[in-house]
Amino acid sequence: MNLPMNLLLIPLLPFATFLLLGIFGRKYLSPVAGIIGTTSLLVSAILSLQAAYSYFIQHTGEVYTSIVAWKMTWLPFSQDVSIDIGFMLDPISVMMLVVVTVVSLMVHLYSLGYMKGEDRFATYYAFLSLFTFSMLGLVVSVNIFQIYMFWELVGVSSFLLIGFYFDKPSAVAASKKAFIVTRFADLGFLIGILILSYHAHTLDFPTLIQRLTASDSTYLTSAIGSSFLGFSALTWGLVLVFMGGAGKSAIFPLHIWLPDAMEGPTPVSALIHAATMVVAGVFLVARLFPIYAISCPGALELVMWTGAISAMFAAIIACTQTDIKRVLAYSTMSQIGYMMFALGVAGYGGENGLGFTASMFHLFTHAFFKALLFLGAGAVIHMIHSNEMKDMGGLRKSMPITHITFLIACLAIAGIPPFAGFFSKEEILSAAWNANKAIYYIALITAGITAFYMFRLYYNIFWSKEAKHDSHIHDEHSHGEGTLTMKIPLLILSIGAIGAGFIPFGNFVSSDGHHLHLPFEIANAIMPIGVAIAGILMATALYKKENDKSDKIVAALGGIYKGAYHKFYIDEIYLFVTKKILFNLIGRPAAWIDKNIVDGAMNGIASLVMWKANLIKSIQSGKVQDYALYFYIGVFGLAILAIYLVK
Amino acid sequence: MSGVPLTHIIIVSSLLFFIGAYGFLTRRNLIAMLMSVELMLNSVNINFIAFNKYLFPDNLDGLVYTIFIIAIAAAEAAVAIAIIINLFRNTRSIDAEDADQLKN
Numbered sequence: 001m002n003l004p005m006n007l008l009l010i011p012l013l014p015f016a017t018f019l020l021l022g023i024f025g026r027k028y029l030s031p032v033a034g035i036i037g038t039t040s041l042l043v044s045a046i047l048s049l050q051a052a053y054s055y056f057i058q059h060t061g062e063v064y065t066s067i068v069a070w071k072m073t074w075l076p077f078s079q080d081v082s083i084d085i086g087f088m089l090d091p092i093s094v095m096m097l098v099v100v101t102v103v104s105l106m107v108h109l110y111s112l113g114y115m116k117g118e119d120r121f122a123t124y125y126a127f128l129s130l131f132t133f134s135m136l137g138l139v140v141s142v143n144i145f146q147i148y149m150f151w152e153l154v155g156v157s158s159f160l161l162i163g164f165y166f167d168k169p170s171a172v173a174a175s176k177k178a179f180i181v182t183r184f185a186d187l188g189f190l191i192g193i194l195i196l197s198y199h200a201h202t203l204d205f206p207t208l209i210q211r212l213t214a215s216d217s218t219y220l221t222s223a224i225g226s227s228f229l230g231f232s233a234l235t236w237g238l239v240l241v242f243m244g245g246a247g248k249s250a251i252f253p254l255h256i257w258l259p260d261a262m263e264g265p266t267p268v269s270a271l272i273h274a275a276t277m278v279v280a281g282v283f284l285v286a287r288l289f290p291i292y293a294i295s296c297p298g299a300l301e302l303v304m305w306t307g308a309i310s311a312m313f314a315a316i317i318a319c320t321q322t323d324i325k326r327v328l329a330y331s332t333m334s335q336i337g338y339m340m341f342a343l344g345v346a347g348y349g350g351e352n353g354l355g356f357t358a359s360m361f362h363l364f365t366h367a368f369f370k371a372l373l374f375l376g377a378g379a380v381i382h383m384i385h386s387n388e389m390k391d392m393g394g395l396r397k398s399m400p401i402t403h404i405t406f407l408i409a410c411l412a413i414a415g416i417p418p419f420a421g422f423f424s425k426e427e428i429l430s431a432a433w434n435a436n437k438a439i440y441y442i443a444l445i446t447a448g449i450t451a452f453y454m455f456r457l458y459y460n461i462f463w464s465k466e467a468k469h470d471s472h473i474h475d476e477h478s479h480g481e482g483t484l485t486m487k488i489p490l491l492i493l494s495i496g497a498i499g500a501g502f503i504p505f506g507n508f509v510s511s512d513g514h515h516l517h518l519p520f521e522i523a524n525a526i527m528p529i530g531v532a533i534a535g536i537l538m539a540t541a542l543y544k545k546e547n548d549k550s551d552k553i554v555a556a557l558g559g560i561y562k563g564a565y566h567k568f569y570i571d572e573i574y575l576f577v578t579k580k581i582l583f584n585l586i587g588r589p590a591a592w593i594d595k596n597i598v599d600g601a602m603n604g605i606a607s608l609v610m611w612k613a614n615l616i617k618s619i620q621s622g623k624v625q626d627y628a629l630y631f632y633i634g635v636f637g638l639a640i641l642a643i644y645l646v647k
Numbered sequence: 648m649s650g651v652p653l654t655h656i657i658i659v660s661s662l663l664f665f666i667g668a669y670g671f672l673t674r675r676n677l678i679a680m681l682m683s684v685e686l687m688l689n690s691v692n693i694n695f696i697a698f699n700k701y702l703f704p705d706n707l708d709g710l711v712y713t714i715f716i717i718a719i720a721a722a723e724a725a726v727a728i729a730i731i732i733n734l735f736r737n738t739r740s741i742d743a744e745d746a747d748q749l750k751n
Contacts, residue, residue: 622748
């Protein structure tokens, strides 16, 4: 293996960059901030690729074990329980290292062009580095509390980046919303951690998993034995941990922050809200997967259904949105739902673990094509200066590279062979077929809708109306298709979107560390491909040329379309619950108690004192002779006392 | 010299002291109040001298104290007059009733 130093540099380089740019960036380093950030991340990415190479390729033996490369006790509570900071390598964390550093590198490179001339250029790169550091720290965590700390750091950097344009009220509102919603979910996560560690007497991941899965362990019996509201403590713990994951991963019904998070700069959306941070929830469930699968299938079933509902729900909404970044946001939510229910249908070990491998595979491929889609959308927005579909159309001639790479990403997400998404989706679907037919059909329909809305997006941007923007392109405000640094990431990511599917993923990542042969049967693939092609053809018919067919369908669907367009009123429900119910029923009585009873008690004491003081304050007449009289009386009294005592 | 007994002198000084105390409490004019204070001081002086003379004729302590008290009374009168003049400049009055800004 490598020296731990090489590994430690992977997260520490972005952290050093963050400190450097955060402290000195704005004043001294503004022109070279992008170069510094990108270079340090390039080194990080090379080091993680090297780590992946040594972990996977130079590996000998049958089973991938998890290696703790470095660890220190940070905060010991007792003999057994301590919060450690460390660096753990196992198949999923190595895979995440590669995904995070590569996508982050692409985004750093892309931002050189996209954010050029921005006032807070260095701050932007400092935040990006902070985010990369936190995400890397999260994936290599050895301790469930370490993951929680980095989890919150990721939340903070996401908050900072969504609110990057802090002079835009909508961006400020979006960043607050994202922070509050995920913070609310993290409350569940924290309680879940406390429940699990209370019963397992440890915070350490390997020990925790070992103690809560071994069938003869006393810890497991204690966790199952104590129950609350009809569910065992273990179920509660796992469900609450999943709640934290659902908040970060924008799983229904905690998804409401993700579409609004698109207020941030587009490369940020590509990095945080598409490829890396939002899969943290999937990663968390995968990290604790043995506990879910072996000890508590009930919680895993919840994961499965929430994932499936989320996938379908988001796909339907995505068909109606007109802001291209929002379409992509809902598509992200839908794909993460896919990953979640793939985990949900999986079991532990051997062939049963197909869903686990499929989920991680989809996470891996999704990172490439979704980052590509966002960066492509960023290029379009950069040129058009608008997020709305109606301002676009016919861009294929003026933006050839963006057009081709965007098409590749669309084909990949729609699941057309031989692009990456096809392979991972195919594995997910076969896992679902083996486990639960209802989930399989939901997934299949969602795949069709996915193909439809992605090509609706594609045609609306690049075809539809004939390029009316020619006049725009030549005026001085336009940037054209973007700089070379914006095109290179698109090309590299499209190689990923084409090629990532050919990686024999089962050899690397599986639920129990053994190699897993991924079954691939043409018969299984026919249905998904057929559905995807049907979706694409439908989108072609409706949107390739400007016509009124889509409007007619909208009119025919009436209420359903309206509901989907308004995101099924989930935001309004939240507002209703918080404003009307929470504020009126809890907030207002609490305010009344505070104002009248708490403040009233204080005011009462004060006025009592004042009333008494008014009674005795006439002694203080301000007249010197009155005081002299008191003085005489006092002296007199003392004299009498003295005489009496002397006697 | 020996015709006057000690008690007579003490009665005189007590009378003088209470006249001063009464004047200090009842007169509203600050100058008159100051004069009453002087009366009280002088009754104390008489006491000192009488006790010194009748009880410890060999010592001089009482006489020395009396001289100190006279000196301090002069200084005190100077300070008091200064205060009264300042008060008069501010309120155009030397009535003790009017100087009640510290009320309540």
